[in-house]
Amino acid sequence: GQNIDQPTEMTATEGAIVQINCTYQTSGFNGLFWYQQHAGEAPTFLSYNVLDGLEEKGRFSSFLSRSKGYSYLLLKELQMKDSASYLCAVRDPGNQGGKLIFGQGTELSVKP
Amino acid sequence: GAGVSQSPSNKVTEKGKDVELRCDPISGHTALYWYRQSLGQGLEFLIYFQGNSAPDKSGLPSDRFSAERTGGSVSTLTIQRTQQEDSAVYLCASSPTAGHTEAFFGQGTRLTVV
Numbered sequence: 001g002q003n004i005d006q007p008t009e010m011t012a013t014e015g016a017i018v019q020i021n022c023t024y025q026t027s028g029f030n031g032l033f034w035y036q037q038h039a040g041e042a043p044t045f046l047s048y049n050v051l052d053g054l055e056e057k058g059r060f061s062s063f064l065s066r067s068k069g070y071s072y073l074l075l076k077e078l079q080m081k082d083s084a085s086y087l088c089a090v091r092d093p094g095n096q097g098g099k100l101i102f103g104q105g106t107e108l109s110v111k112p
Numbered sequence: 113g114a115g116v117s118q119s120p121s122n123k124v125t126e127k128g129k130d131v132e133l134r135c136d137p138i139s140g141h142t143a144l145y146w147y148r149q150s151l152g153q154g155l156e157f158l159i160y161f162q163g164n165s166a167p168d169k170s171g172l173p174s175d176r177f178s179a180e181r182t183g184g185s186v187s188t189l190t191i192q193r194t195q196q197e198d199s200a201v202y203l204c205a206s207s208p209t210a211g212h213t214e215a216f217f218g219q220g221t222r223l224t225v226v
Contacts, residue, residue, distance in 0.1 A: 033214075042203065042217035043155070087154060098143050098207070099168055100215060104154035 002026050004103035006088050011109045020073045020106045022088035030093040034073045037085045083110045116218035118204050124224045133189045133221045137206030144187050145205045194225045
């Protein structure tokens with residue numbers, strides 16, 4: 001079966017650092033993605049990990065441990081505009097090579 | 113077009129009616145996905161097309177739901193005999209290939225069944 005878990009909500013302060021965790025149990029694995037979704041808008045791509053370790057891109061970093069079925073998204077120097085839902089997704093290779101399975105999303109609120 | 117285009121952006125329909133939702137992927141993208149998102153929820157996988165291969169329909173919630181992709185480009189998601197629980201935002205995404213790292217999402221169609 002497919003199971004992807006994230007915290008439902010998180011709150012952080014402007015300028016601070018926040019870590020959003022994601023654990024997964026899937027029948028197959030071919031990469032883990034993080035997407036950002038502002039209210040009423042389409043999801044936009046943030047990061048991709050397929051090998052263990054940390055990927056850094058500006059204020060955002062993403063970490064993957066395949067043996068633990070675990071990833072986190074790290075947001076530094078938080079800004080008010082970072083208030084959004086953050087979606088963790090796993091690519092299930094299946095028989096077509098690309099199906100993305102999403103978690104429920106973590107609603108992040110950044111306070112002044 | 114520059115991005116994934118979905119139409120209509122909003123659709124209100126009466127319970128029991130059929131609806132068709134359209135997705136125009138980015139030109140040249142071979143992979144196309146349909147997802148459903150209920151209010152405050154994550155993305156629920158519905159169906160996935162990759163090139164000329166048979167689609168992965170494992171996420172379709174019932175036989176009232178079907179989708180096709182003509183000519184490897186435009187896709188239509190059809191919901192027959194709509195029910196109130198079908199009310200949600202239906203999102204379409206495309207990517208250049210199945211193995212591409214990023215899927216690009218359209219703005220979605222907000223479906224309301226009354």
